[in-house]
Amino acid sequence: MEDQVNCDSDVKCFPAVKILRILMLITGGTPCMKERDGSLAPADHGEFTTFIKRNPLMHDRQRHQQLGLSEDELVLPGAPIIYRIVEYPTLLDSSNIEFQDWNRIALDIQENYDRFDGFVIIHGTDTLAYTGAALTFALANLGKPVVLTGSQLPIFESRTDAVINIIDALKVAETFPDLQKVVVVFNRQMFLASRIVKVNNEDFRAFSSPNLGPLADLNTSVRNSLRSNNDGLNRRTGGFRIHLYNESKISVLYLTPGIPREIVEAAVAPPMKGVILVSFGNGNIPSNREDITDALAEAVNREVLIVNVTQCLQGSVSDIYETGAVLGTAGVVSGSDMTIPAAYAKVAFVLGIARSYEEMKQMIQEDLRGELTTQTIS
């Protein structure tokens, strides 16, 4: 209490520390849910924000008053952070998120880009990995942190993980002043957003980043173990801008033993323009199923973009096995160690931005934002 009493001005509280302004977009998800008739549904508009304002861990009312802040500004206790919460008028269950919702978030970031030092997106966990990857590609020359987070339990429940996840997310701009990436903060860890998959429905540790270690562990003393993976590739080449997604016809072709021919054909047939082939092990498909390779090759001829990723959580596709080598010949592009969500968002991005089929294939294999590991010949 004592230092708070002494804290009568900004300068005194944070000598030589710049105040950071963060915009928090509440898109929906479990954090904002309440139980109703045995089922979870979004809370009423404004309820979430009101609840946060009452929580002394999340908002310092005294400093808010001292700093003469406006009604819609909040102050993170003990940090040089002032944040604004924008609740989306219709809160989305993350299962309902589509391309237009990715665009909405990207547009909101663009519109507020100059006025804030960082952005926090509250999102349901179910499709958070897809949105995280989509934003990663859509935000070009990003110079500020964009942090996605959510929770496994609603903020209205006492055992909630929402409070700590949101606080950790808000603090990213302060803790990692040079971070200019789209990241995910969850359960005291920070990941590159394009690398995560939801692996657990029940644990507080909902996400894992199978092919790239966490960017940082947010322990009592934050290990600033920020890994600048491929920063050279992610260098900014101009001003911040966003890419908007069109509704893309992208199918996921998940291989199974004895997969019906009809399914393979439907997955690559018009109007599909992109296909995520989810193959066995190191990227293998049956070598004795000419119908599959024929269907893929025929689709490649029609310039359908087919990207091969693995069913394995961890690992990469390669062509060391006979069955894998077939794919290169057919014109299927290696997705390296991309996750399914990252590959899906990247195909949507590439279909919208590349100027030729060749460029699409090249972009898919390139490390655009740290989403894949460039393969080295061993």
Next chain:
Amino acid sequence: MELMKLVLVLYTGGTIGMKERDGSLAPADRGEFVEFVKEIPQMHSKWRHKQLELSEDELVLPVGRTKYIIKEYPTLLDSSNMEPRDWNRILNDIKENYDKFDGFVILHGTDTLAYTGAALTFALENLGKPVVLTGSQVPIFESRTDAVINIIDAVRVAETFPDLQEVVVVFNRQMFLASRIEKTDNESFQAFSSPNLETLSVLEPSVRNDIHFSNNDDLYRRNGAFGIHLYNGSMISVLYLTPGIPREIVEAAVAPPMRGVLLVSFGNGNIPSNRKDITDALARAIGRGVLIVNVSQCLQGSVSDIYETGVVFGTIGVVSGSDMTIPAAYAKLAFVLENGRSYNEMKQMMQKDLKGELSRQ
């Protein structure tokens, strides 16, 4: 001299017997695998072989009471090429040799081992002996191989766990229920994980003989003689949800000739509630008698209907796959489509714990 256990090892193919050729891995020549195993002293004791006056095709571990015969498949299969007819081949081989052996080991490629493991689990009825699947991440011909230890651990299961009457997977010093595993790592020796049921046993220097079955054993009690079911090529699609999934894909996945659909949904089994085209397509297909089973994209966890979007399913008749893995649900669908006598029985069988493949909610 104690009674020896005799184990039949079916070598179906996979990395385990591969050799590098022109920069690519391909199966070694016929017979090469068995000859190589015979030369490895941990895997075969020539001295004991002679002393016990074993036949030409029998191998014997240097310690313990296990002897085994390796039967190499005439055409070795890359596991990516495995199909339901190959599951049948293995089933027939087990049936044909059921009385002559105390246990069975299937050497299999890791890529689709989870699918075959689940398929065998459902198809072996009233199994009274262990069936152990294993494979390796590095071929046996390479010195850093994991094949030697995996095969030895697998062959010894019948001796170590005399009461085991399940289809299991032995890999990297661990034993799992076969219908519970997924290949989760391409590069590590720990290729498999069993996300929703703990390891049956850890095969440490002293093997802990404390098999954990989370399920009641009496569920799987044998109520008749051993028998097998064979698979036909069932028309089963995997419908993997994505944000903004094209309508055309949903429709194709449930259209004739598909009879079963594995819906791989978000989180706790959620689908978009604002995509009437999806729910309509699913409901129409169910009306035509298509069996639709819901499992999660999450490695760990189960589908449930605590969210608004999940509740819709109960209404239209999508069946909950509980915490089944994709391979287990796929094999179970294939099994149920052929063995359920009515649509209702199929739905019931899908939700029931038949062989330990799912956790009852």
